Amino acid sequence: MQRALNEARKAAECGEVPVGAVVTDGAGAVLATASNAVEARHDATAHAELLALRAAAARRGEKYLVDCTLTVTLEPCPLCAAAIALFRIKRLVFGAYDPKSGGVEHGPRVFDHATCHHRPEVIGGVDERESAAILRDFFENRRDPANSAGR
Amino acid sequence: MQRALNEARKAAECGEVPVGAVVTDGAGAVLATASNAVEARHDATAHAELLALRAAAARRGEKYLVDCTLTVTLEPCPLCAAAIALFRIKRLVFGAYDPKSGGVEHGPRVFDHATCHHRPEVIGGVDERESAAILRDFFENRRDPANSAGR
Numbered sequence: 329m330q331r332a333l334n335e336a337r338k339a340a341e342c343g344e345v346p347v348g349a350v351v352t353d354g355a356g357a358v359l360a361t362a363s364n365a366v367e368a369r370h371d372a373t374a375h376a377e378l379l380a381l382r383a384a385a386a387r388r389g390e391k392y393l394v395d396c397t398l399t400v401t402l403e404p405c406p407l408c409a410a411a412i413a414l415f416r417i418k419r420l421v422f423g424a425y426d427p428k429s430g431g432v433e434h435g436p437r438v439f440d441h442a443t444c445h446h447r448p449e450v451i452g453g454v455d456e457r458e459s460a461a462i463l464r465d466f467f468e469n470r471r472d473p474a475n476s477a478g479r
Numbered sequence: 480m481q482r483a484l485n486e487a488r489k490a491a492e493c494g495e496v497p498v499g500a501v502v503t504d505g506a507g508a509v510l511a512t513a514s515n516a517v518e519a520r521h522d523a524t525a526h527a528e529l530l531a532l533r534a535a536a537a538r539r540g541e542k543y544l545v546d547c548t549l550t551v552t553l554e555p556c557p558l559c560a561a562a563i564a565l566f567r568i569k570r571l572v573f574g575a576y577d578p579k580s581g582g583v584e585h586g587p588r589v590f591d592h593a594t595c596h597h598r599p600e601v602i603g604g605v606d607e608r609e610s611a612a613i614l615r616d617f618f619e620n621r622r623d624p625a626n627s628a629g630r
Contacts, residue, residue: 370542371533372565382522391521406589407561410582414523414558428594431561435594436587438557443579443586 329399329423329455331361335376336401336462339363346462347402349376351384354395354418359384376400377408381415392416401459403452406431409438412448419449423459480550480574480606482512486527487552487613490514497613498553500527502535505546505569510535527551528559532566543567552610554603557582560589563599570600574610 335348347364362379366372377400384393397419398412403426410431412420420432431438432450439447486499498515513530517523528551535544548570549563554577561582563571571583582589583601590598 366542370540371536372542372567373529373533373562378524382524385522389521391517391523405561405565406557406582406587406595407565410556410558410561411524414556416523429596430594431557431587431589435592436557436582436589438582438587441586443581444557445580 329401329421329459331358332376332399332401332423333455333458333462335361335363336459339365339376340462340466343367346466347376347400349380349398349400351380351393352397352399359387359393359396373407375405375408377404378411381411381417385415394418397421398448399454401455401462402426403430403432403434405429406436406438410444413439413444413446416446417448419451421451421454423453423455424463425452425456480552480572480610482509483527483550483552483574484606484609484613486512486514487610490516490527491613491617494518497617498527498551500531500549500551502531502544503548503550510538510544510547524558526556526559528555529562532562532568536566545569548572549599550605552606553577553614554581554583554585556580557587557589561595564590564595564597567597568599570602572602572605574604574606575614576603576607 331350332348336346340346344364351359360380360383364376365374393415399421401423482501483499487497491497495515502511511531511534513527515527516525544566550572552574
């Protein structure tokens with residue numbers, strides 16, 4: 329989680345909503361890390377999780393990551409939750425819960441439907457305070473409170 | 480929809496689950512087209528919709544596509560439904576309904592939650608028979624019926 333938190337801090341330094349993600353393999357080796365990059369890439373789907381998952385799969389040249397863990401500082405949104413299922417990730421570890429935009433424990437609860445063909449082990453709330461504090465500090469430093477919805 | 484169907488046929492020719500997508504702007508001009516490319520890219524998230532949306536946003540250099548229509552041959556899965564909301568697409572037009580893996584009218588119904596911050600106009604069932612026939616023909620030609628779940 330500390331690697332993911334470092335990625336989140338990097339995002340904040342670039343003016344991106346601070347979310348960071350890491351993909352590790354079955355032996356615990358880091359396959360990919362990523363920061364949220366929606367602004368830099370002009371891509372509303374350039375979330376840390378999706379970038380890290382795609383990078384890990386590209387590194388391996390495989391479309392599934394069945395032995396892997398995704399660690400991310402914030403509860404994934406529906407996009408990233410669905411990507412986690414599609415890549416058949418073994419374990420999801422996340423930091424802060426996200427009642428506003430989350431898709432795992434909130435809203436559509438993507439894994440909790442028969443249409444979801446793979447459900448990872450889910451561990452939420454790891455280093456929750458630190459993960460949430462990075463986000464809170466970022467939004468408190470922004471002038472327009474309306475910017476706080478989504479990434 | 481005929482452009483999207485042509486993209487779906489291209490996918491089938493490449494051994495990809497035949498789904499095609501087109502993004503058009505407010506004036507009806509085509510911004511991007513894409514075929515499902517999960518196998519070729521070794522990327523479980525390389526769905527036609529997500530590829531077309533990212534290409535359209537990249538072409539414009541903008542993170543939102545507020546005036547645009549996404550036309551796709553199959554009901555989007557939760558990943559693509561969430562991407563449609565994130566890109567703030569104005570209108571979604573799709574062909575066949577997908578009770579097995581769909582995320583708009585089935586399963587998590589991504590747009591139907593307060594955590595979804597943008598809901599497009601949704602028109603389903605356009606050229607439904609033709610869209611479904613391309614998928615059915617593809618799976619009937621594959622040896623292993625277990626391959627028919629997801630892309």
